[in-house]
Amino acid sequence: MKNWKQLAQASGLETSEPDLDRIAAVLEDMEAKLQPLVARIPHDVEPPLIFKPEAQ
Amino acid sequence: MTILEAARALRAREVSSVELTSASLDRIEKQNPTLNAFLTVLAETAHTAARRADQELARGIDRGPLHGIPVAVKDVFSTKGVRTTCGSALFADHVPGHDAAVVEKLAAAGAVLTGKTGLHELAYGITSNNPHFGTIRNPWDLERIPGGSSGGSGAAVAAGLVPMAMGTDTGGSIRIPASFCGVVGLKPTFGRVSRYGVMPLDFTLDHMGPLTRTVRDAAAVLNELAGYDSRDETSSQRPIENYLPEQGCAIADVRVGLPENFYFDRLDPEVDAAVRSLAARAESLGARVVPVRVPDIAALNLVGRVILLSEASALLEPFRERRDRFGPDVLLLLDQGRLLPATDYVNAQRLRRMMQRDFNGVWRHADCLITPTTPATAPRIGELTSNIAGQEEDVRLAATRLVRGVNVLGLPAVALPCGLDRRGLPIGAQIIGRAFDEALILRVAAALEDAISRC
Numbered sequence: 394m395k396n397w398k399q400l401a402q403a404s405g406l407e408t409s410e411p412d413l414d415r416i417a418a419v420l421e422d423m424e425a426k427l428q429p430l431v432a433r434i435p436h437d438v439e440p441p442l443i444f445k446p447e448a449q
Numbered sequence: 450m451t452i453l454e455a456a457r458a459l460r461a462r463e464v465s466s467v468e469l470t471s472a473s474l475d476r477i478e479k480q481n482p483t484l485n486a487f488l489t490v491l492a493e494t495a496h497t498a499a500r501r502a503d504q505e506l507a508r509g510i511d512r513g514p515l516h517g518i519p520v521a522v523k524d525v526f527s528t529k530g531v532r533t534t535c536g537s538a539l540f541a542d543h544v545p546g547h548d549a550a551v552v553e554k555l556a557a558a559g560a561v562l563t564g565k566t567g568l569h570e571l572a573y574g575i576t577s578n579n580p581h582f583g584t585i586r587n588p589w590d591l592e593r594i595p596g597g598s599s600g601g602s603g604a605a606v607a608a609g610l611v612p613m614a615m616g617t618d619t620g621g622s623i624r625i626p627a628s629f630c631g632v633v634g635l636k637p638t639f640g641r642v643s644r645y646g647v648m649p650l651d652f653t654l655d656h657m658g659p660l661t662r663t664v665r666d667a668a669a670v671l672n673e674l675a676g677y678d679s680r681d682e683t684s685s686q687r688p689i690e691n692y693l694p695e696q697g698c699a700i701a702d703v704r705v706g707l708p709e710n711f712y713f714d715r716l717d718p719e720v721d722a723a724v725r726s727l728a729a730r731a732e733s734l735g736a737r738v739v740p741v742r743v744p745d746i747a748a749l750n751l752v753g754r755v756i757l758l759s760e761a762s763a764l765l766e767p768f769r770e771r772r773d774r775f776g777p778d779v780l781l782l783l784d785q786g787r788l789l790p791a792t793d794y795v796n797a798q799r800l801r802r803m804m805q806r807d808f809n810g811v812w813r814h815a816d817c818l819i820t821p822t823t824p825a826t827a828p829r830i831g832e833l834t835s836n837i838a839g840q841e842e843d844v845r846l847a848a849t850r851l852v853r854g855v856n857v858l859g860l861p862a863v864a865l866p867c868g869l870d871r872r873g874l875p876i877g878a879q880i881i882g883r884a885f886d887e888a889l890i891l892r893v894a895a896a897l898e899d900a901i902s903r904c
Contacts, residue, residue, distance in 0.1 A: 400788055407772070408784060416785050424793070426751050431796045440798030441653075441805075 397421060452612045452666040456514040459506060466506070466517030470499035470561050473519035476610045477563065483591065485583045486604040488524050489532055490564040495519065498561040505559065514669045516559030521614040523599050524565040525572055526552050526657075527646040535648045536568040536598075538581045538774045549646025550678050551615055551657055558673040566601030566614050570776045572650045573761060574598055575625050575848045576830070580776035584830055587629060589874055593827040596626035596848065602660045603630035609662075613670055617647060618656045620757060621852030624864035627660055628822035628877025631866045633894070634660045635667040638885045639859030640685035642671070643678035651760040653683075653798075654753065654856045664865060664894040668692040671887060685885070692888050694895035701735030703893055706815025711746040712851055715838045717825040723868035723876040724821045730900050731819065731893065741814050744807040749854035752804065755789060755797035756857070762786025801857055808858055812883050817890050822864040822877035823848050851879065861887045863894045867901065 397417035401408070408416070450458070450469075458464045474492050481487050502517035522528070525535050527545035529552075534540045548556070555562065567585050569577045577585040577600025585600040587593040588608040595604040599616030603626025606614050616623040618636040627634025635658040642657040649655055659670040675689040707728050713721055732738045762783050769787070772780060811818070824847055825837045834841045855862045860881055867878040878897075882890035 397788060401784070404788065406784055406787070408780075412781060412784070415781060416788065419785055420788060423751065423755065423789075426748075427755060427793060427797070430748055430751070430800055431793075434796060434799050434803065438799045438802055440795055441802050442798055 394421070395424065450612065451663050452514060452518050452661065452669055453663070455518055455612065456516070459517050460511075466499040466502040466561060467496065469517065470495050470519045470563065473563050473611055476608070480608055480610060483586065484588060484604050484608055485585045486566055486601040486608065486610060487521065487564045488534060488536075488567045488582055488601065491531065491562055495561050495563045502559050502561060512557070512559035513673065515555065515673055518560050518613070519563045519611050520555060520560045521564050521566050521602065521605055521611045522552060522555070522562065523568055523602050523614065523616050525568065525617055525648045526565075526615060527648070528552055528562070528565065531565070533565070533648065534582070535572065536570045536579050536582060539768055539771065540648070541581065545646070547646060550643035550680065551674055552646065554674050563611055566599070566605050568601055569598035570779045571765070572598040572617055572619065572622060573779050573782060575621065575845050577601065577626070578830060586830070587827050589631060590827065590872070593829055593874070594629065596629035596827065598622040599626050599660065603627060603632060603634070606630070606632045606660045606662060613659050613661045613666060616658060616660050617650075618658060618856065619650045619654045620753060620856055621849045623656070623658050623660060624822050624852045624862060624877070624879060625848050627864040628875070629827035631875025632660050632662055633664050633667050633866070634658065634864040635671060635887075635891075636855065636862050637671060637675065637887055638685070638861045640683050641861070641885065641887065642674045643676075643681045643684050645678050645680040649764060651757050651764070653760065654757055656856065664863065664891055664898045665694060667863065668694060668891045668895070687885055690888055692891055694892045697899070698892050698896050699735065700731065700893050700896045703736045703817065703889065704815045705731045705736045705738045705893065706741035706811065706818040707738055708743045708818060708820060709740045710742055712743070712820040715824060715840060716821055717837055717870070719870040720821050720823070720825060720876050724819065724878045727867045727878050727897055728819050730897055734896055734900060736893070739815055741811055741818065743811055743818070744804060746854045748800070749804050749857050750850065752797045752800045753853045753857040755793055756801070758782060758786035759789050759794040759797070805858055816882070817886075817893055818881040820879045820881065821851055822879040823852070824850060826870045826872070826874035826876060855881055860884055861890055863890050865894050865898060867897075
């Protein structure tokens, strides 16, 4: 489990304690739901972000 | 008057563009102090454009159904020489040097731009309760939100200030105000309408589309806006088609999917009943209504939130030191996005790819889906949570619950009104289609709209 409040403070985020609590609660919830999904991604699935060297 | 009614009247010389535009500007002048739907009114240039349209039509130059029609665009579409604020204090004095592709196309179609509509700050939210430019109000009940982020466009069309206003949709921002304001909102497929010149909220979720009073008006607008634009790297080169449904269009050949899971969970009972009644109406028109199971839409929504938080925060990173220039709700979202690790973002994009494949399976059983647009009607201004089916839910997450996933998949969807609740507030339904199948969802929506209007 990440300590989101410490991460926020380490990244220099200047916000109030109540806002920090709200941010941490949201991120904790999202991370908890995301990780089981991430664990099921097959290794060969690439993100739909393609760099085209010929494109301008 | 709808766009198509006005277009017919213009050609029959029953009305002029100058008369239509003057009437529109009069309504804006009278009602905007209450609604706050418009941030900028362009009366002088609108009158000039209207006179030009009348002259052209008199000379036999006909640019199509938008010719001479007063319209508006959300204040994220760049307008050359006209302030484009994005509803943000950061851009309060920003005057672009070029028009957005959508603005160019509307001008080429002869539409008369009456002004620019207000929105949720930076198009990043669903209330349109803007801390810098004021609260936008819902014409159906002035104490309620119009939805957002395209709240000014929804309010303007619902109040009859203009027959069409453009919106943008990153997580439901066209369809939510359409639902709350009782109008039609079309989110085309990603890549169908150029994003060039639109101040972005997100690189891979932003869509552009119209809010109108009828489905056929939305289709007529899409006919003018669709097409490839080399200036937008995500613009599709797929051929465009005629999106305008015929009068009396039939849907007997269509398999309408009615989701068995997710979309009808935790709804206001009146919303549930109205949308199921609409599906029954589709069946009475000959469509085959089939129950379908959809993939994990809650997971799809989560993926959408991770992508949006990450991309929006990256986009606004240059302004991170100017915290006093953001409203509190937007600032909170930007702070959340800054803290998300890059690995989460990349994996959310990989999950998006997987979910796209999963969702494609739905189209083996149905040609489109019919769902509610929002789980309840418009909340009161200032409400942070809504009680929906006995459960308290964050207003933003509730409003986006049934619409965000479609942005992640880039699919087309049209929201249309399908009834009123006990308070007399509009209820919205959503029809979702395969990628680039706007013609089909508009045909189904038009047939249902026709059937509703006959009752």
